[in-house]
Amino acid sequence: MITIFSTILGTILGFFSAWLLFYIKERAKDRREKIVLANLLKRELEYNIKLIDDWIKDIRKDLNFLKWKNPIYIFSARYDLFQNNFINKAFQAGIIYDLLDNEQINIISEISTFFTIDRKKFILEVIKNNKDVDVVYIDDEGVPTTGKDYIYMWLEDELTINKKMQNDIKEILPLLKYDESELSKIIKRAICSLQQCVKRDN
Numbered sequence: 001m002i003t004i005f006s007t008i009l010g011t012i013l014g015f016f017s018a019w020l021l022f023y024i025k026e027r028a029k030d031r032r033e034k035i036v037l038a039n040l041l042k043r044e045l046e047y048n049i050k051l052i053d054d055w056i057k058d059i060r061k062d063l064n065f066l067k068w069k070n071p072i073y074i075f076s077a078r079y080d081l082f083q084n085n086f087i088n089k090a091f092q093a094g095i096i097y098d099l100l101d102n103e104q105i106n107i108i109s110e111i112s113t114f115f116t117i118d119r120k121k122f123i124l125e126v127i128k129n130n131k132d133v134d135v136v137y138i139d140d141e142g143v144p145t146t147g148k149d150y151i152y153m154w155l156e157d158e159l160t161i162n163k164k165m166q167n168d169i170k171e172i173l174p175l176l177k178y179d180e181s182e183l184s185k186i187i188k189r190a191i192c193s194l195q196q197c198v199k200r201d202n
Contacts, residue, residue, distance in 0.1 A: 051083075
């Protein structure tokens with residue numbers, strides 16, 4: 001009877017051990033994949049920070065062109081170069097939700113959809129539609145705003161947005177990392193569970 005009981009218990013213990021090893025392997029694999037993806041996301045955002053830095057310089061030049069006697073109307077920032085491949089993957093994998101709070105999630109979401117070719121086309125359309133306009137509107141004090149002034153205000157706002165979003169990304173960057181020691185904690189907890197089963201068996 002004891003032999004039969006020991007055999008059954010040994011079988012159960014063997015099954016549990018196999019399941020536990022599988023669980024450890026899958027959890028460790030999942031954690032490693034998230035760590036790798038978080039690092040790739042961070043690298044992508046660092047690249048975008050550099051792009052935004054270039055765009056800030058471009059917009060400043062565009063603003064300066066408007067001050068010339070014969071203004072040049074242009075928006076030269078290359079928004080089409082913005083990368084969001086790993087931003088999208090991080091959302092799908094749940095990494096964004098793991099590492100950031102709701103406000104930071106909203107910031108990443110807004111940034112990922114702001115710098116687009118459509119945004120640039122829209123600004124170019126604003127320039128095209130207003131560059132030859134003598135008066136776009138008159139404020140409450142009766143002061144008229146010329147087409148050139150209107151475009152200048154648009155580009156100034158765009159410059160401000162670029163600066164803010166760049167700073168937002170910089171603040172989020174340090175948060176995009178997993179505690180790699182969590183892997184060892186997972187294994188340690190699993191080993192402890194297995195040891196407790198062995199003790200009960202004995």
